[in-house]
Amino acid sequence: MKKKSIVKFTLLSILSVTAISCEQEFTEMGSEIIDSDQFGFDKYLVQNISTTNSESGVANTRNLPINNFGVYTHSAFGKTAAHFVTQLEMKNNTDLTSFGANPVLDSVYVYIPFTSSVASTDSEGNRSYNVSNIYGSGKFNLNVYENGYFLRATDPNNNFDTQFYYADEKKVFDQYKKGLNGNDRLNNSTNTAQNTDFTFNKNEIKLYAYNADGTPQMVDGKQKVKERLAPGVWLDLDKNYFQNKFFAGDKHKSLINNGLLKEYFRGLYFEAVDSYNQNALAQLNLSKGKVVFVYKADGAIDSQTNQPKRERKTYEFNIGYMESSSSTSASTTATTVNLLESNFDLENNSTGNLWLKGGGKSSYATISLFGNDSDNSGKSDELETLIDNKWLVNQALLTLYVDHTATGLDTISTPRQLFLYDFKNNKVIADYTNDTSTTGKPIFGGGLNKSNKSVHKYQFRVTDHINNLIQKDSTNVPLGLVVASDINNSIMNRVKATDKRIPMTATMNPFGTVIYAPNASNSDVRMKLEIYYTKEK
Secondary structure, three states: OOOOOOEEOOHHHHHHHOOOOHHHHHHOOHHHOOOHHHEEEEEEEOOOEEEEEEEEEEEEOEOOOOEEEEEEEEOOOEEEEEEEEEOEEOOOOOHHHHOOOOOEEEEEEEEEEOEEEEEEEOOOOOEEEEEEOEEOOOOEEEEEEEOOOOOOOEEOOOOOEEOOOEOOOHHHHHHHOEEEOEOEOOOOOOOHHHOOOEOOOOOOEEEEOEOOOOOEOEEOOEEOEEEEEOOEEEEEEOHHHHHHHHHHHHHHHHOOOHHHHHHHOOOEEEEEEOOOOOOEEEEEOHHHOEEEEEEEEEEEEOOOOOOEEEEEEEEEEEEOEEOOOOOOOOOEEOOEEEEEEEOOOHHHOOOOOEEEEOOOEEEEEEEEEOOOOOOOOOOOHHHHHHHHHOOEEEEEEEEEEEOHHHHOOOOOOOOOEEEEEEOOOOEOOHHHHHOOOOOOOOOOEEEEEOOOOOOOEEEEEOHHHHHHHHHOOOOOOOEEEEEEOOOOOOOEEEEOOOOOEEEHHHHOOOOEEEEOOOOOOOHHHOOEEEEEEEEEO
16 A cells, blocks of 8 residues: 555644534534644545546436526537427416306416526616526527427336436427417517517516506506516517317316316427527526416406496416415426527547536536555455544535636636535435535535635535544445536436436536546646544644
């Protein structure tokens, strides 16, 4: 076995290089330190780290918490085009049977809010917003169709297990799409910002008030604002198409539950077509969206005409999928599929550094620590040395540096988080579990650090993982590394035609980054694992 070097390290130096505060670092030693004067602080740089870089295969995209929509071209990772399909669902199972007599649609629209917060409000109540999770300010051609492909809940070819749908199945849905005159878009407004020149508009949306007879309600010469909505996707759909689909021959009266509705009207298919070679992609929580019917139906009898009054009504269908975690809020179980096209090919990129790409066909890295087991003891030589040293590990930090030469100048889409996990067993590691922070995983880490403008990095705290290897004889498993959309989502997602799994958080993030390998020519940016420990003097 090779002799390992140990570098003396002062407390001041530790504070200067770690990303976590001194309180977080040293209080975690807790009662294990009886007399701090008996110990000195040292740092050990792990000598043996090896990595691999592979494509994951095509991921399941059924009922993702976040769906991508739009087009984006990256100089290093190529073009992504993202589309989605969603079923419609009645809030109450029998709502369509109680629409009233002779319903006639005034309008049909879809609204899906962006992730945003109010920035300011003026004296007239107009609000401006801070909007996030939108990448690029370009435009594309947006088409909405009726989806004609039935979305099953269970798979009859697999013992009626869950039916999965995959990112590469756009051609399947294309075969069954329906529209005006057969295959024309349903979002046929004369306002081209809703179709051929679609952009993600970050302005507040205003809905105006109307009287029961359909005339505008006016206040001080201005039409009254009925409702103000946060910025989002707003599309007017062809009302005649839906009038015929739902109300011709009182068809709606036979749709007595959501099962029948989803069989008859199989949802909406949203397609993004790159007509301008411009970037515009949004990450959407579809379960916050809705499809709205504004209509008139017969109401109470008018005493003067002895005819029913026509009353203006509104009905909102749920879209998207969300399992409720609260007994006071309802789940939304409209099945969704995110269709993700990408021309990225890992094999076409230079070898050496680690190309991490999310989306429907992602790429990941594996990280193996401590090198070979030359004496066939069942443990790597370097790890054996650490075990024999009987160190108390106070902190272990895995640091990963971004290769800006490979990623280019596009920093808009750089993943804000990476996700590190037990690759062999498809589960999180101890440090992830032990970080019980209410927002994110700030102790575990994984966030992008841009404090140095020329050197961006990601950093993970793996103290518990290393302690388990040294003190508890845990198995030294390879670690998986992927881009992340939401680090709190630790679900392992199915991959098409294989038993492999990939973290769902990687599927939800279509973007990528390049990480320097542990053998990078520039030692300052090599992947590194630093172990801070205490020992008896």
